[in-house]
Amino acid sequence: MKKIYKIFVINPGSTSTKIALFENDKELYSKNVTHDAEKLKEFPEISDQFDYRKETILGELAKNNISLGGTNAFVGRGGGLVGLEGGTYTINEVLLHHARIGFTVKHPATLGSQLAKDFAATYGGESFVVNPPDVDELELVARVSGFSDVARESRGHPLNQKEVGIRYAAELGKRYEELNLVISHIGGGVSVTAHKKGRMVDSNDVINGDGPMAPTRAGSIPASAIIKLCYSGKFTEKEMYDRVTKDGGLVDHLGTSDVREIKERIKNGDTYAKLIYDAMIYQISKNIGSYATVLKGEVDAILLTGGIANDAYLVQQITESVKYIAPVKVYAGEFEMEALASGAIRVLTGQEQPKIYTGKPAWSGFGNK
CATH class of the missing domain: 3.30.420.40 (ATPase, nucleotide binding domain)
Known part of the structure; x- marks a missing residue:
């Protein structure tokens, strides 16, 4: 037994x-x-x-x-x-x-x-x-930024990402450590990660303003624009930090992080809400493509997870953009x-x-x- x-x-x-x-x-x-x-x-x-x-x-x-x-x-x-x-x-x-x-x-x-x-x-x-x-498994080359005193760091969703990687491998009768995967957690924050034979070798820094914009986070913003805002006198250091880490993205554009509300606004003809939501989807898709290059195109699957992966429209749009790279599988929700x-x-x-x-x-x- x-x-x-x-x-x-x-x-x-x-x-x-x-x-x-x-x-x-x-x-x-x-x-x-x-x-x-x-x-x-x-x-x-x-x-x-x-x-x-x-x-x-x-x-x-x-x-x-x-x-x-x-x-x-x-x-x-x-x-x-x-x-x-x-x-x-x-x-x-x-x-x-x-x-x-x-x-x-x-x-x-x-x-x-x-x-x-x-x-x-x-x-x-x-x-x-x-x-x-x-969890920090970045390869050395992935840590390098354009400033000698600033290194890229690993901040994402390792628990949920690795869990869906393990689940997908088990469905194939394989081990997570045998596969190359690009996994995107799409929730309040969005992380896109290259998983190479069981290691998260490159990923966007969800906290520090890297990668696609998210419901509550700004994602990558041109550095010179950030510098101008910081020295404009309009914002304190905390206000700028909050804008990057918790009040950016959909919140900054649309005043809410609730995708259900945004979808309802789009349904009622809000063209700006549609533009912003489509832009987030576009940026996620673009990042998935970039992390596929980390794996030299040898990608066994692209996995989408997190709460917003429940949205069929988002899944369809991302799938249409990246399916040429590898099969797309959805594990909607969180499995922490x-x-x-x-x-x-x-x-x-x-x-x-x-x-x-x-x-x-x-x-x-x-x-x-």
Whole structure:
């Protein structure tokens, strides 16, 4: 008989924490546990929220008569770590320390590894993070920019992208590490990535203004125009940063990031809304083409994922633009919770070896200075 593994998954967000209990790949229970936003403001640092979030989660489990006894693995979202290879990492003391202090970034996701480690200590079982946001597998040549003191960085959607890559490979009876894929996550942010034999060798930097525009992000803007805006006196540094990272793209043009609203406006004859939405689709398609060149045109498939991949119009338009490169397959939505559970299961069943977090970044400079 196939052994049953019990996995508890923890994915903290800004004002809520997604939790789910799995038996192997079957989800038994899931809940998006909400937290009092005003209460969260009382904590000076994100890690200070630990006890409050833990008690809220345990209270929700108790209300639903969910026991964590006998759980084989607790898996946290992860974050705040140095750049690392993709994979499933055992939560050791170095990883835990970096998560607590938010070594590279301050984000609620850093609480995932802290909670997973604590629950494992209480209930038994192992604790892991899987393909955290810090995955950095860029090839050296992909890091070079036109400034010697600015290197391109890997910031995208590794957890969801690698999960759909693994799923697609399994459908072919192959391993993710055997394929060359271009995968685009299309959500509030848009990432397009070249996956070469299991490694994310090049990708646009979703956070720092690179790649296609997105519902909430500006994407690539001519640098000279940015410089003029910065010195125009019209914007503070924070306002410019926000415009690039969370108020750009569809929000800047149309005042909303809600694609459903935009589609309704287009349906009612809003020609400007159609232009902007088509421009986003155009830019995504163009980026997919550019990342195909990273793989020298040897692309097994183009995979589209993320919430906006549910839009049939967007999928059709992108497919028409890029189908000459490779077959297009859609995995609409996000598979973060399933991906976290699957990573733990691969380790527990011996399909993968757990990786050890050393705290040393995968890349630390070009060595020229």
